[in-house]
Amino acid sequence: MTMVFLNKEIRDGDNPDLTEERKTATFDTNKMAEVIYGSEKLARRRREISQAVSLIPELADSKPLPFLSRNEKILESTRKVTALNEHLPRLINMNDEDEAWHIHSEVIGFEGNPLALHHSLFIPPLVIQGSDEQHEKWLGRAKRREIIGCYAQTELGHGSNIRKLETTATYSLSTQEFILHTPTINALKWWPGALGKSSNHAVVVASLIIKEQNYGPHLFMVQIRDEQSHEPLPGIAVGDIGPKMAFNGADNGFLGFNNFRIPRGNLLNRHCNVEVDGTYVRPPHDKMNYAGMIRVRSRMAAEQGTFMAQALTIAVRYSAVRRQGFLENKSQEVKVLDYQTQQHRLFPAIARSYAFIFCGFETIQKYETLQNEMNSGNVSLMADLHALTSGIKSVVTYQTGEGIEQARMACGGHGYSMASYISEIYGCAIGGCTYEGENMVMLLQLARYLVKSVELAMRGKPGDLGPMVAYLAYPDIKVDLVTGPEAYVKMFQHISKRQSIKATEKFHRKMESGVSRDEAWNQCAVELTRASRLHTRLYIIETFIRRVDSIEDLSIKMVLTDLMNLHLNYELLDVASYALEDGFMSSTQMGFIKNQLYSSLEKIRPNAVSLVDSFQFSDLQLRSNLLNFLFQVLGRRDGHVYQNLFEWAKSSPLNQTEVLPSVTQYLKPMMEKAKL
Ligand SMILES: CCCCCCCC/C=C\CCCCCCCCCCCCCC(=O)SCCNC(=O)CCNC(=O)[C@H](O)C(C)(C)COP(=O)(O)OP(=O)(O)OC[C@H]1O[C@@H](n2cnc3c(N)ncnc32)[C@H](O)[C@@H]1OP(=O)(O)O
Numbered sequence: 001m002t003m004v005f006l007n008k009e010i011r012d013g014d015n016p017d018l019t020e021e022r023k024t025a026t027f028d029t030n031k032m033a034e035v036i037y038g039s040e041k042l043a044r045r046r047r048e049i050s051q052a053v054s055l056i057p058e059l060a061d062s063k064p065l066p067f068l069s070r071n072e073k074i075l076e077s078t079r080k081v082t083a084l085n086e087h088l089p090r091l092i093n094m095n096d097e098d099e100a101w102h103i104h105s106e107v108i109g110f111e112g113n114p115l116a117l118h119h120s121l122f123i124p125p126l127v128i129q130g131s132d133e134q135h136e137k138w139l140g141r142a143k144r145r146e147i148i149g150c151y152a153q154t155e156l157g158h159g160s161n162i163r164k165l166e167t168t169a170t171y172s173l174s175t176q177e178f179i180l181h182t183p184t185i186n187a188l189k190w191w192p193g194a195l196g197k198s199s200n201h202a203v204v205v206a207s208l209i210i211k212e213q214n215y216g217p218h219l220f221m222v223q224i225r226d227e228q229s230h231e232p233l234p235g236i237a238v239g240d241i242g243p244k245m246a247f248n249g250a251d252n253g254f255l256g257f258n259n260f261r262i263p264r265g266n267l268l269n270r271h272c273n274v275e276v277d278g279t280y281v282r283p284p285h286d287k288m289n290y291a292g293m294i295r296v297r298s299r300m301a302a303e304q305g306t307f308m309a310q311a312l313t314i315a316v317r318y319s320a321v322r323r324q325g326f327l328e329n330k331s332q333e334v335k336v337l338d339y340q341t342q343q344h345r346l347f348p349a350i351a352r353s354y355a356f357i358f359c360g361f362e363t364i365q366k367y368e369t370l371q372n373e374m375n376s377g378n379v380s381l382m383a384d385l386h387a388l389t390s391g392i393k394s395v396v397t398y399q400t401g402e403g404i405e406q407a408r409m410a411c412g413g414h415g416y417s418m419a420s421y422i423s424e425i426y427g428c429a430i431g432g433c434t435y436e437g438e439n440m441v442m443l444l445q446l447a448r449y450l451v452k453s454v455e456l457a458m459r460g461k462p463g464d465l466g467p468m469v470a471y472l473a474y475p476d477i478k479v480d481l482v483t484g485p486e487a488y489v490k491m492f493q494h495i496s497k498r499q500s501i502k503a504t505e506k507f508h509r510k511m512e513s514g515v516s517r518d519e520a521w522n523q524c525a526v527e528l529t530r531a532s533r534l535h536t537r538l539y540i541i542e543t544f545i546r547r548v549d550s551i552e553d554l555s556i557k558m559v560l561t562d563l564m565n566l567h568l569n570y571e572l573l574d575v576a577s578y579a580l581e582d583g584f585m586s587s588t589q590m591g592f593i594k595n596q597l598y599s600s601l602e603k604i605r606p607n608a609v610s611l612v613d614s615f616q617f618s619d620l621q622l623r624s625n626l627l628n629f630l631f632q633v634l635g636r637r638d639g640h641v642y643q644n645l646f647e648w649a650k651s652s653p654l655n656q657t658e659v660l661p662s663v664t665q666y667l668k669p670m671m672e673k674a675k676l
């Protein structure tokens with residue numbers, strides 16, 4: 001029987017400890033889901049899609065994934081994604097990217113699949129950089145999945161510094177073709193997802209050479225495998241790069257060209273071109289060819305916030321059913337979620353998940369505005385969004401890694417088991433610190449922007465500062481934190497501004513002392529990355545406040561205000577030394593922040609389970625129902641952890657036989673020998 005209490009689903013048969021948690025919530029989880037996912041429609045569609053998927057057996061895992069070999073994982077992810085392909089048009093609106101992401105996450109999980117990059121990195125650059133004619137030629141085929149593609153930019157020797165990519169595309173005037181070539185081993189493309197064994201096309205990034213002049217990285221559509229036999233085309237060497245920390249259901253690959261020819265029309269030429277006679281037509285922005293990377297980075301805050309939310313759903317539910325130790329009542333052990341240390345481990349991370357998702361929606365919208373502007377030839381927004389997304393991708397990936405690792409440790413020993421599945425989520429999320437621009441490199445990109453902005457402010461031109469950095473010119477007026485969120489923002493602005501100015505001044509002093517610009521930059525790099533992190537954290541705080549301000553439902557607004565206050569106090573405490581250093585914050589204020597933080601933990605405690613329930617991850621999505629061969633045991637919605645952990649252990653392939661060959665071949669002879 002199911003009883004609906006404030007629209008929170010209370011089910012008979014669930015672990016009573018979890019049921020009790022769901023009853024204490026002060027808000028409606030369906031309403032919260034609408035806030036998280038931005039609309040009633042999307043939140044509802046997600047539930048409908050999850051429900052529909054759960055009724056199609058072939059979309060479920062056929063075996064517990066952690067027990068599979070790499071080949072089996074790739075076979076399984078490919079089976080599921082192709083089975084899904086058959087059902088997609090019936091289950092989702094094919095033009096709705098959010099629905100598509102949701103259903104793929106339900107069916108595929110975290111381990112990657114041969115079509116993930118097709119949709120996130122092959123089709124988008126084709127859309128952004130391809131002309132109408134090129135869309136006509138490839139886009140429909142790609143969308144129908146007649147061809148499978150990937151994005152091949154990184155090389156064995158270069159990833160961060162794309163200006164130094166060694167793969168060349170030399171224009172041949174006589175044949176009007178580009179000749180793709182890999183001059184050295186270092187120039188092999190290395191890492192692209194789905195390249196190794198699955199793709200038959202790639203968007204390849206290569207240095208464009210015309211009449212011996214290098215025009216830098218450009219994007220080319222390249223067919224790499226025969227469409228019938230799937231064999232590599234002559235002149236192409238391609239394969240898998242081996243097992244990785246995660247994403248082992250995907251085939252990240254290498255790719256080399258031996259003077260491989262493609263037609264002139266394969267340069268993606270919406271914004272730039274090479275004419276028949278070799279004349280180069282410049283794009284409207286120098287870095288136009290990097291626009292696809294801004295797109296991916298703009299989506300990372302929401303994506304990473306979701307990864308962290310998944311790990312936290314597991315850890316918080318488990319913490320509500322795990323009883324160990326005593327507080328006042330010595331007749332019953334307490335839920336570990338009642339320990340302040342456990343709350344301090346998990347609740348700030350819940351707040352960050354919400355913050356990242358809210359911030360993510362804003363950056364996705366900003367990217368959409370940029371894309372529309374770019375289509376009409378206006379590239380003026382590119383620099384700002386490049387700087388912003390460079391910082392956001394770096395901060396959220398790092399903090400998501402921290403949050404997921406805390407979630408794992410919060411589950412004690414069982415967190416270390418693959419039965420928690422948290423290590424797989426961690427491996428998947430933490431890749432984000434590296435892919436789409438290594439974090440330090442991207443923080444230094446934002447730092448360039450901050451230094452230029454500080455220089456403008458110093459030159460007395462605050463009017464030239466964009467809205468994102470206007471605070472760099474604000475006067476320092478002390479604030480009273482008791483007055484609320486705005487005061488926290490002002491305190492953070494002071495901290496961020498001061499660090500940006502300090503780093504810029506240090507950089508200037510180095511140069512004045514005769515050190516070259518590049519060397520001076522390097523000698524200030526740690527301080528510069530600190531400035532970038534602070535600026536980004538301030539931005540995330542501001543988006544959180546904006547989102548909470550916009551909410552009308554009172555019960556939702558109240559609990560989100562608690563979460564936001566926790567976030568404000570946690571973030572400020574974390575960077576307080578910057579403000580204590582110059583006396584902008586007093587030790588009394590520091591004490592106030594700590595007390596506010598502890599009181600926020602107490603306020604959130606009764607809503608903790610419902611705050612993670614509100615993400616509405618299905619058991620399928622979290623891989624947490626052993627009956628369907630799913631296996632993540634700790635975060636099951638029904639909370640029945642222990643009996644399912646035992647089932648999990650019993651299902652281990654090692655337990656399918658009592659005596660293993662390792663014993664008969666090695667241990668037994670050793671023991672026998674010892675007896676002699
Ligand atoms: C039916 C639909 C189905 C949908 C199916 C969905 C499937 C979903 C399935 C499952 C869900 C599971 C979820 C799984 C999610 C995880 C997926 C994993 C995906 C992994 C993808 C990874 C992809 C990659 O990594 S691709 C490679 C990325 N590489 C990089 O990012 C390289 C980083 N380097 C650079 O970007 C550049 O080198 C640089 C920016 C660091 C430097 O470039 P440069 O040298 O050319 O420039 P300068 O430093 O000299 O700067 C000069 C100047 O330019 C400005 N600049 C630089 N970049 C930009 C820019 N992009 N835009 C604007 N301006 C830019 C810079 O600021 C400088 O300006 P100044 O004014 O200061 O001069």
Ligand SMILES: Cc1cc2nc3c(=O)[nH]c(=O)nc-3n(C[C@H](O)[C@H](O)[C@H](O)COP(=O)(O)OP(=O)(O)OC[C@H]3O[C@@H](n4cnc5c(N)ncnc54)[C@H](O)[C@@H]3O)c2cc1C
Pocket residue numbers: 117121151152153154157158159160161190191192193247252431434435436437438439440441444
């Ligand atoms: C899971 C995963 C999926 C990927 N998928 C794809 C894909 O689909 N397509 C694709 O093309 N690529 C892909 N990549 C590659 C990825 O984009 C690169 O690995 C990434 O851009 C980092 O570049 P790198 O490996 O050259 O690191 P490096 O630049 O060699 O970094 C090594 C160290 O050097 C430091 N460093 C480098 N330059 C600087 C600098 N200027 N200043 C200060 N420090 C510096 C870095 O901070 C880092 O600590 C993927 C990578 C991963 C992990």
